[in-house]
Structures are given as structure tokens and as C-alpha cells.
Amino acid sequence: MRIVVVVVLLAAFAVAKVWYDRRSTSLSDRSSLDLPSVPDRLCGPGRTWIVFATEYCATCGPVTERLRALHPDDTVQKVMVEHDSGLADAFAVRTAPTLLEVDVTGDVVHSVAGAEAVLRHVDALAGSRG
Numbered sequence: 758m759r760i761v762v763v764v765v766l767l768a769a770f771a772v773a774k775v776w777y778d779r780r781s782t783s784l785s786d787r788s789s790l791d792l793p794s795v796p797d798r799l800c801g802p803g804r805t806w807i808v809f810a811t812e813y814c815a816t817c818g819p820v821t822e823r824l825r826a827l828h829p830d831d832t833v834q835k836v837m838v839e840h841d842s843g844l845a846d847a848f849a850v851r852t853a854p855t856l857l858e859v860d861v862t863g864d865v866v867h868s869v870a871g872a873e874a875v876l877r878h879v880d881a882l883a884g885s886r887g
Contacts, residue, residue, distance in 0.1 A: 792847075792857075794862070794864055795859045795865065796863075799836070801832025804828070804832070804859065805833075805834065805858075806824045806858060807859060808821045808824070808836070808856055809845055809848070809853060809857075810836065810837055810853050812839060814872075816854055816872040816876065817854045818835075820854050820856065821835045823883070824879065824882075827879070848865075848868075850870070854871075854875045856869045856870075
């Protein structure tokens with residue numbers, strides 16, 4: 758009987774891991790989404806980074822500051838989802854942080870969602886700077 762319980766628990770954990778991995782991948786790979794242009798009020802003269810944050814997001818502040826340090830000539834905006842829910846809805850924000858990379862025309866060229874994926878992306882940006 759104990760063996761059956763152990764097997765059932767292992768199977769449940771395996772299914773949960775597969776579900777989590779698929780969900781994390783779908784959250785982090787948002788490049789196929791048809792996103793609108795970013796409002797002019799948020800864009801700077803060059804590349805713009807937008808970090809969608811919440812009050813309780815422990816990752817959002819450090820991500821914003823790291824982007825500012827990595828790209829001092831770019832515009833980095835932190836948008837609080839609680840205060841601008843319409844904008845968050847327009848960009849299908851479902852988790853914080855969600856990071857948008859925006860070109861000079863206001864078009865989203867890259868979008869990453871979820872703390873782990875955003876941190877990996879910012880780490881990759883830091884690594885590419887040498």
C-alpha cells in the first residue's frame with residue numbers, strides 16, 4: 758500500500774513539474790504576442806525599457822535599477838500595475854515583473870514575464886556588455 762502512495766505522489770509531482778515548466782516557458786516567451794505600441798508618455802528618444810511592477814514585487818525595484826545601470830542612455834520606466842491597470846491589460850501583464858523592450862518607434866521588440874525569466878534576461882544583457 759505504501760508503494761502505491763509513493764508512486765502516486767511521484768507521479769503527481771512529475772505532472773506538476775511539467776505543468777510549471779510549460780507555464781513558465783509560455784510566460785517568458787511572449788515574442789509571438791501581438792502587442793500595441795507603447796504610449797508616447799512612456800517612451801524616450803532611444804530605446805525604452807518598461808518594467809511592470811506591483812507593490813509587493815521584490816524583484817521589480819532591483820531589475821529597474823540594474824537596467825538603469827546597464828543602459829544609462831536608455832529610458833527605463835517602472836509602471837505600477839495597481840495605478841495603471843488599463844496599460845497592464847493592453848500589454849497582457851499577468852505577472853510581475855513583466856519587462857518590455859521598446860524601440861524608438863514605440864513598438865515592443867521583446868517582452869519577458871516572470872521573475873526568473875526577467876532576471877535571466879537582465880543577466881544575459883549584463884553578460885553581453887562584457
